[in-house]
Amino acid sequence: MEEKNLKVVLASRPTGQVELSHFRLVEDALPSPSEGEVLVRVKWLSLDPYMRGRMNEGKSYAARVEIGETMVGGTVGEVVASRHPKFTVGDKVLGTQGWQRFAVSDGKALVKLPDPRLPETVWLGAAGMPGITAWMGLGQIGSPKSGETVVVSSASGAVGSVAGQLARIAGCRTVGIAGGAAKCDYVVQELGFDACVDYKAGGLDAALKAAAPAGVDVYFDNVGGEILDTVLRRVNPGARIALCGLISGYGGATSRSATSSRFS
Ligand SMILES: NC(=O)c1ccc[n+]([C@@H]2O[C@H](COP(=O)([O-])OP(=O)(O)OC[C@H]3O[C@@H](n4cnc5c(N)ncnc54)[C@H](OP(=O)(O)O)[C@@H]3O)[C@@H](O)[C@H]2O)c1
Known part of the structure; x- marks a missing residue:
C-alpha cells in the first residue's frame, strides 16, 4: 500500500x-x-x-x-x-x-545527531532546547554559588528538572515547586532536589519558608503569576531571578493581557 x-x-x-x-x-x-x-x-x-x-x-x-x-x-x-x-x-x-x-x-x-550513544529523545530534552534554556538561564542570570538557596518552579518539567539538577551540582540548596505529591516525590527522589513544595496543596508561603529557611538567592521561574509573587516575598538582598517562562498565563484569552496584569 x-x-x-x-x-x-x-x-x-x-x-x-x-x-x-x-x-x-x-x-x-x-x-x-x-x-x-x-x-x-x-x-x-x-x-x-x-x-x-x-x-x-x-x-x-x-x-x-x-x-x-x-x-x-x-x-x-x-x-x-x-x-x-x-x-x-x-x-x-x-x-x-x-x-x-x-x-x-x-x-x-x-x-x-551529534552522539549516537545517547538516546534520540535526549536532543529534545536535557541536551536540547529545554536543557540549553535551563543552562543559560541558571548560569548566566542565576549565577548560583555553593551554599546558596535556589528555587525552581515547574520543577518536574523539561526546563525546571535540568535547572534544579544544575543547581545541585553547583552545591546549592535546591527547592522545587511542583503540582501534586507524585511530582514532588519525583523531584526529590529521582532528580535529587533537597525539597519540593506542592503548590496545589495550599499554604505555599509557609511551605516555602520551611523549605528555604535562609531565604531565596536564585529563583528560576517558569510559571509567573501567584507563585512568582509568593517567591518574591522571600528573596534575599542581591537575589537573581531568571524569568524563563510565564506558563500560568498562557491559557488566557491572550498571553499578553494575562502576563501584563501580573506586573501592573
Ligand atoms: N525563555 C525560553 O527560551 C524558554 C525556552 C523553553 C521553555 N520556556 C518556558 O519554560 C517554562 C517551562 O517549559 P517546559 O518545557 O519545562 O514545560 P513542560 O515540561 O511542558 O512543563 C510544564 C509544566 O508547567 C506547569 N504548569 C502548567 N500550568 C501551570 C500553572 N498555571 N501554574 C503553575 N504551574 C503550571 C505544569 O507542572 P505542575 O503540574 O507542576 O504544575 C506543567 O507540567 C514554560 O513557561 C516555557 O514557556 C522558555
Whole structure:
C-alpha cells in the first residue's frame, strides 16, 4: 500500500484552554524531495509550552501558525530519501518538522545527531532546547554559588528538572515547586532536589519558608503569576531571578493581557 503523510494542522484559534477541536488531522500524499532536499520521517516530536503562543492571532517574538498550517514542533527523525549532498539515507536528524509523519527539508535547519550513544529523545530534552534554556538561564542570570538557596518552579518539567539538577551540582540548596505529591516525590527522589513544595496543596508561603529557611538567592521561574509573587516575598538582598517562562498565563484569552496584569 502507498505510504501517506499524516499531519495535524491548526483548525481554529483558541481563546482560552486548548481543545481537540482546535486541531484537524489531515492525510496527504507523501512529499518528495527536489534537488538539494531530503525527506525526513519523524520519529519523535517534542510538545512544548511555546506552541500555545504560536496558536494566537497576535504579534509575538516568533511567527504564528496560520489556520490550516501544520503545527510547529521540534523533532528527531531519520532521512529516508536524499537529494542533498550533506545527508544520506539513514542519517538521524534534529529539526523542526512539526506535527507530522514526514517532511521535506532543504537541510538548513537540520542537524545530524551529534552522539549516537545517547538516546534520540535526549536532543529534545536535557541536551536540547529545554536543557540549553535551563543552562543559560541558571548560569548566566542565576549565577548560583555553593551554599546558596535556589528555587525552581515547574520543577518536574523539561526546563525546571535540568535547572534544579544544575543547581545541585553547583552545591546549592535546591527547592522545587511542583503540582501534586507524585511530582514532588519525583523531584526529590529521582532528580535529587533537597525539597519540593506542592503548590496545589495550599499554604505555599509557609511551605516555602520551611523549605528555604535562609531565604531565596536564585529563583528560576517558569510559571509567573501567584507563585512568582509568593517567591518574591522571600528573596534575599542581591537575589537573581531568571524569568524563563510565564506558563500560568498562557491559557488566557491572550498571553499578553494575562502576563501584563501580573506586573501592573
Ligand atoms: N525563555 C525560553 O527560551 C524558554 C525556552 C523553553 C521553555 N520556556 C518556558 O519554560 C517554562 C517551562 O517549559 P517546559 O518545557 O519545562 O514545560 P513542560 O515540561 O511542558 O512543563 C510544564 C509544566 O508547567 C506547569 N504548569 C502548567 N500550568 C501551570 C500553572 N498555571 N501554574 C503553575 N504551574 C503550571 C505544569 O507542572 P505542575 O503540574 O507542576 O504544575 C506543567 O507540567 C514554560 O513557561 C516555557 O514557556 C522558555
